[in-house]
Amino acid sequence: MSSFSKPRLADAPCPDPCPDAVEALERRLAEYLPIDQVRQVRRAYEVGARAHEGQLRKSGEAYITHPVAVASLLAELRLDAETLCAAILHDALEDTPLPRSEIEREFSPTVAELVDGVTKLDKLQFQDRQEAAAESFRKMMLAMARDLRVILIKLADRLHNMRTLDAMAAESRRRIARETLEIYAPIAQRLGMNKFKAELQDLGFRALYPKRHAVISRRVASQPVMRREALATVEAQLAQRLAQEQLPHSLVSRIKSPWSIYTKMKQEHKSLDQVLDVFGFRIVVPEVMQCYHALGAVHSVYKPLEGRFRDFIAIPKANGYQSLHTVLFGPYGAPVEVQIRTEEMDQVAERGVAAHWLYKNAGSGSSAAQTRAQDWIRDLMDTQQTAGSSLEFLDNVKVDLFPDEVYLFTPQGDIMALPRNATALDFAYAVHTDVGNHAVAARVDRKLVPLRTKLASGQSVEIITAPSASPGPQWLEYVVSSKARTAIRHFLKRLEHEDAVDLGHRMLDRALEAMESSLDRVPPDRIEQLLADLRYRRLEELLADIALGNRMPAQVARMMVNGQDDLPLTDAELPVAPTERIMITGNERGVLSFAACCHPIPGDEIMGYLSAGKGVVVHRMDCPNVVEYRKFPERCVPMAWDRSVVGDFRVILRIDVENKPGVLAQVAAAVAESNSNIDAVEYRERDLTVSVMEFSIEVRHRKHLADVIRRIRRLGVVHAVQRL
Structure with a gap:
C-alpha cells in the first residue's frame, strides 16, 4: 500500500497487459477530447494496470482488461475524461491497495468521488433477492451516487460483465442475470440508454433462460420476412418512396429482441405468432417536420395497422424519448414496425442521458427530447447539491421501475413519492397538512394548473396557498392518497362541527326569542343541569345536535326556560313564527344542504327543514314539498339569503x-x-x-x-x- 502513496508514482514502471485495447481507446478519445485529456486517461490506465498487476479474471485474462473495456464502452458515448479515468480505476479502491488520496492527488477529487461511488455500489451484494430487496438495492445504490456519471460507469461495468458471463459458475450466472434484468436494464431504460438496455436484456435473458432464448431466436430467424430478399424488398420500396419525396434520410432494418418478444408474450398471454411488431425499420431524417412527411410516405407504400400509431414526438416518454411509431401491413404476411425520428432524437434514444455530454456544448436548435433529458439531469444535480444527498436521484429513477408510483420535485429539490394518478392536491398534503388545507392552485413545471390536475413523474410542483382557503367536500374527489383523504375528512368533520355549533346557536336563539328569552338570560346552573340530563359534555355538542336535526330547538328552549323534561311539544307550546329569519351564505358546510327537488339559489324565497342526521335542508318556498313540511312546524326553520352569498x-x-x-x-x-x-x-x-x-x-x-x-x-x- 505504501508504494502507491509515494509522490514519485509517475516514475514507476508500468506494465502493459492490453496494449491493443488501450491504443484503440486512445484513437477513439482523440476524436473528441483534447490531447491533454487523452494523456490523462492514459495515465489512469498506467495507474490502474500497476494497481491490478498480477490479478486475473475468471477467464484468465489480466484484470485490467475489464476496466479498459468499461472505459471503451463509455468512450462510445463520448463521455468526459473524468468519467473515463474513474471507469479505468473503478475497481482499484476495493480490489487493490491503491488509496483514495492517491487518486485525488494524481487526478482530481471528482475522479476520486466517482471511483468511491462505484466502489460503494459494488460492496452491496444481495442473495435470493425478493422484489422488496431489489427495490432496497436500487435505493442504496443510487442514494450513494452523488454524481450521475457513477450510474453510467456502473451500467458499462455491468454490460461488460454480462458480455463475459460465460466464465462464471452456473449459479453465479443466474444470480447476475436476474439482477441485470430486475435492476440494471430498467435503470438504463429510465435513463433513456436504449442501446445499453437492449443488450443487457438480451444477455440477461440468454443467461437466465438459455432454452427460451434459443427457441425464440430460432423462431424469429425462421419467419418469412426474415429472408434477406424479403427484407431487401421492403427496404428498397420504402427507400424508393422516400427518395421520390426528396427526403434526405437513413434507413436501417431492426429486429425486436428476444427479451422484448418474451415479455410481451408473457404479459399479454400471446403466442409468438400474435406478437406483431417483431420486424421493423428505423428512418432517421434531419428535421422534425420531415418525420411527419416520412410518415405519410411510408403509409403510401404499405397500409398502416389501425390503432398502432404512436406520436412520441408530440408527447415524449418520461425519459425524453421521441419518435413516431407506426405498424404496417407488410408484403409477406408479417406486420412491420417503422420508427421515424430526427438525428438528434436518435442520439438521445440510443445514449439517453449520456447524450448530455455529447451535446453539452451544442448551440441552439437542440431537439425537445434532448432539452428534456438535459433539464432532467440538471434538476437532479441541483437537487443533490442543495440537499447534500443522492437519495432523491433514486426516487426519480424508480419512476419506470415502479409504475404504481409517481415521483415529483418540490421547489426545494426534494422528491415526493405519491400513488399513481395523484393530483396537485395530493402533493400539497404530502408536503404538509396545513399546506393542503390552504391550497388554492399549483404550478406544475412553472405553469399554473388547478388542484385536481393529475401529476406525472419528474414534474416540479409548487403549491399556491391562501389563508382564507379551506377544504370542501368535493376535494375528496380530487385525491387518491390516504394522507390527503384522511386530512380532508378530519378538517371537514371539524368544520362541520364548528358550522353546526354556529347554526345551532342561531336556531336556539330564535327559539328562545319566541319564548321571550335568550341564552344569556338562562341561569348557568340550569344549562349545566340540562347538559347533564341530556348527557352532553359541553354546550357546543348540544348546539351541534340541534343543527343536525337530532334535537328540536323549540324543545331545548322550553327545557331551558321552564326546566321541563324533554317531552313532545303540545299544540299550545308550538313555536310561533318569529320575525327574525336565519341568514345563510351557503357556506355552512356539512350542516346545510340544498334540496334536489327544487334546487334553491340566492334570490329565491327559502325555508329550512330539520331532518334528523342530515341537518337543515333548504327548500324554495314554492317547492311542492313545503306544504307537507309545514305540518311539522317544529322542524321548519325560517331562512333568508345573506347579502354576502358567494359560490355556485x-x-x-x-x-x-x-x-x-x-x-x-x-x-x-x-x-x-x-x-x-x-x-x-x-x-x-x-x-x-x-x-x-x-x-x-x-x-x-x-x-x-x-x-x-x-x-x-x-x-x-x-x-x-x-x-x-
Missing part, C-alpha cells in the same frame, strides 16, 4: 329545441357565454321535430340565471326554456 348553485333547465344536428352545441355555447358551467345533459323526450333536453348548470344567483335563460331563448332553434 345548481339549477335544472328544461329546454325544448328543434331536433336537428348541432343544436346541443349551440345551447352549450350559449350557457358558456353566460359564464355558467354545465354539470350534465340528458335527453328526456325526442321525436322527429322536437327534442327535450335537461341541462344541469351552475349559477351564482337569480340574476345570473335570468341572463343564461335570455341567451338560450335568443337561439333560433330553441322553442321554450323552463326552470324545474
